[in-house]
Amino acid sequence: LEPWLSIDWSAQPDWEWESAANDSPLALMNQWLEAVELSRSITNTAIAVGGIEQLAKRKWPNNESPSLRWIILHMIEEYARHNGHADLLREFVDGETGE
Template sequence: MSRLPRMTQLDDQGRPEPPLEADEAGTLLGFLDFQRATLEWKCAGLDASGLRATVGASPMTLGGLLKHLAYVEDDWFSRWLHGQERRSPWDTVDWEADPDWDWRSAAGDPPEELRALWRDAVARSRSLTEDALAAGGLEQRARRTWPDGRAPSLRWILVHMIEEYARHNGHADLLRESVDGLTGE
């Protein structure tokens, strides 16, 4: 059963407003979906050139953000929370030799492929989150652990993902404005 309200209010950019009254899980999921929708808005309508644009000396791009956040979604929800092995394309990367592969390789990917990779990862994450909520709520521990044996809770993972998107959405604001002048939160 979904924790998000059935009647979701959308803002002027089509993003779902986080619920004003919800339980803890519904509130966290509402804010995460708002952050996800912010990234989607910042990348909407751009061609390959727009998704490859950089600002200043940084090599960061909107396409790189899409690919990186697709990786982060899969890593935290599939790999950490549910203990699954890495899936394609992440399973063929030598992460020790090329720790920025997700960022770097995005420049060669078509925009439709980047958007699909990210949207598919988000859909999997939503489904896996619902499974974890049903199995153990926000206290559900990740199957993978840190070297000291501790495992983050689903609550920790959700808050971390909100932080991850919020930080990168700040980057997306600057990148998008440099492409075509689009501004906004």
């Protein structure tokens, strides 16, 4: 998936932390929206083909494979965690708190 496939990670090991420095907010939002759409498409296809209980092709170090259900729930947890981090940063900047 681009742009990640084209990155020379040995030459730019911190690319993912530095790549957006000169991008506009609109460009970043569009890139995020494209990634979300691709993720939804891949997930929907995987569910249609093998169901939500199918096991991942890649195995963990213990030789077990998580189910697609586990992967989706894990992604929801990670997304929520990072949204919480962003909320804390915003609160630090402007003092506003949620309900």
